[in-house]
Amino acid sequence: MSKVLIIGGGFAGLSAAVFLSKANHQVTVLEASPKLGGRAYSFLMQSQNDFVDNGQHILMGCYRNTLKFLSEIGAMENLYFQKSLLLNLIEKRGNTLVLGGNSRIYPFNLISALLSFPSFTLNDKFSLLKFFVKLPFISKNELKNLTVEDWLVKSSQTANSRKYFWDLLIVGALNTDPHKASAAVFLEILREIFFHGNYASTLIIPVTDLSNLYCSPTEEYLEKNGNKISVGEKVIEFKVEENKVVKVVTNRNEYTEFDYVIAAVPLHSLVKIKNNGLAIPTGLKPGHSSILSVHLWIENFCIKKKFFGFIGSDFHWVFKNGKHFTLVSSNASKFMPMSNEEIIKKTAEELKIYFPDFNKADIKNSIVIKEKRATFIPSPSFEEKRKNIRSVYSNLILAGDWTDTGLPSTIESAVKSGLTAAEIVNRNS
Numbered sequence: 346m347s348k349v350l351i352i353g354g355g356f357a358g359l360s361a362a363v364f365l366s367k368a369n370h371q372v373t374v375l376e377a378s379p380k381l382g383g384r385a386y387s388f389l390m391q392s393q394n395d396f397v398d399n400g401q402h403i404l405m406g407c408y409r410n411t412l413k414f415l416s417e418i419g420a421m422e423n424l425y426f427q428k429s430l431l432l433n434l435i436e437k438r439g440n441t442l443v444l445g446g447n448s449r450i451y452p453f454n455l456i457s458a459l460l461s462f463p464s465f466t467l468n469d470k471f472s473l474l475k476f477f478v479k480l481p482f483i484s485k486n487e488l489k490n491l492t493v494e495d496w497l498v499k500s501s502q503t504a505n506s507r508k509y510f511w512d513l514l515i516v517g518a519l520n521t522d523p524h525k526a527s528a529a530v531f532l533e534i535l536r537e538i539f540f541h542g543n544y545a546s547t548l549i550i551p552v553t554d555l556s557n558l559y560c561s562p563t564e565e566y567l568e569k570n571g572n573k574i575s576v577g578e579k580v581i582e583f584k585v586e587e588n589k590v591v592k593v594v595t596n597r598n599e600y601t602e603f604d605y606v607i608a609a610v611p612l613h614s615l616v617k618i619k620n621n622g623l624a625i626p627t628g629l630k631p632g633h634s635s636i637l638s639v640h641l642w643i644e645n646f647c648i649k650k651k652f653f654g655f656i657g658s659d660f661h662w663v664f665k666n667g668k669h670f671t672l673v674s675s676n677a678s679k680f681m682p683m684s685n686e687e688i689i690k691k692t693a694e695e696l697k698i699y700f701p702d703f704n705k706a707d708i709k710n711s712i713v714i715k716e717k718r719a720t721f722i723p724s725p726s727f728e729e730k731r732k733n734i735r736s737v738y739s740n741l742i743l744a745g746d747w748t749d750t751g752l753p754s755t756i757e758s759a760v761k762s763g764l765t766a767a768e769i770v771n772r773n774s
């Protein structure tokens with residue numbers, strides 16, 4: 346049994362803690378903020394007497410590590426699972442379209458969904474078909490220096506296939522501009538989503554707030570097994586002897602009783618810890634993309650589906666939960682300088698365009714959440730450098746969505762890194 350200090354109480358840190366606790370190690374989690382969850386958290390909105398997420402989080406069937414973690418803490422009943430991929434899309438003036446796969450005909454379900462999509466011409470279908478047929482034979486190395494945009498142009502993807510398929514997938518999966526994102530990372534995701542069985546491409550949506558989904562169950566799980574979580578405790582410095590961290594200094598305590606330290610914090614937080622022991626390739630500074638979430642409580646308004654993807658809007662999704670509607674804009678830099686009033690006005694105008702029955706006067710409450718550093722940008726240069734970031738201390742293990750998981754900035758990347766960190770401790774204990 347090893348004693349492990351985990352810095353950071355987001356998906357990476359909490360999943361590492363659970364996997365370690367399961368393997369009978371003794372864990373202490375130190376989280377700087379007063380609450381757990383990191384970039385995936387919820388808070389009590391007093392005026393609604395309800396918990397609200399910082400942003401709608403969607404999982405997919407291919408999130409194998411995340412589902413393993415959620416299953417371990419008993420959270421599976423708080424998820425809604427699609428049986429097969431189904432995307433309801435909406436165009437201006439309310440025209441709706443369905444992009445859906447048939448689970449019985451895997452591995453041809455995606456192809457059949459694309460071929461039967463009403464807005465695609467023969468040419469669109471042919472270019473998509475050609476792309477997916479080639480996919481299993483492309484190596485990551487071939488795409489190493491390309492952006493997603495380069496790859497799509499090289500593969501002659503049509504304007505229509507961009508509008509109804511690629512643009513939504515890219516912004517949803519990578520939260521960034523196709524001109525900035527690495528084609529190699531996109532290849533990895535496409536393979537994860539479309540070549541691992543019918544279930545891999547399905548969407549999984551939490552039916553409760555994020556704290557209730559995984560933060561509270563993790564707290565209970567860890568405490569039941571004699572582990573500790575300390576919130577409001579920020580790590581400031583590592584004291585090092587002979588290439589080993591021997592003391593972790595926080596704003597409240599000093600810790601010396603540990604065998605391993607797992608730093609599960611974003612790179613920009615890690616570099617602020619004194620003596621962090623990072624070997625960082627020169628010029629490494631990942632950019633970040635923002636996400637805007639507009640929560641509205643609307644009377645006398647209904648949308649027919651649980652959620653819709655917008656076609657041709659600055660917003661990408663709208664989710665419904667009773668009278669609570671959440672509109673999400675990914676890669677949302679254009680909204681960041683706007684005031685909340687301007688954003689609500691723009692949101693109401695957009696809703697009116699897509700749902701002509703909507704009436705602005707029916708909005709009874711609202712909150713705007715801007716996450717400026719929601720995700721890192723998986724650019725081709727960051728992807729190359731990411732592989733070479735390491736800790737120079739023998740007992741300091743790095744975790745977090747930004748570490749070398751091959752995945753973009755997602756929950757699955759964070760949990761994969763948490764599991765890998767736990768495996769390193771297991772192997773060496």
Ligand SMILES: Cc1cc2nc3c(=O)[nH]c(=O)nc-3n(C[C@H](O)[C@H](O)[C@H](O)COP(=O)(O)OP(=O)(O)OC[C@H]3O[C@@H](n4cnc5c(N)ncnc54)[C@H](O)[C@@H]3O)c2cc1C
Pocket residue numbers: 352353354355356357358375376377378381382383384385399400401402403404578579580581609610611614615618636638716718719720744745746747754755756757759
């Ligand atoms: C609005 C929004 C929507 C998103 N939607 C999706 C989605 O639909 N699907 C998806 O897969 N992903 C989504 N993501 C991305 C996902 O939330 C992140 O990839 C994931 O939560 C990252 O987890 P992490 O543990 O690596 O890092 P974080 O969540 O950032 O956790 C790091 C923790 O470390 C703590 N910390 C930092 N420094 C210190 C210190 N010195 N001492 C102690 N603690 C410290 C921080 O307070 C934080 O709690 C979204 C993100 C946002 C913001």
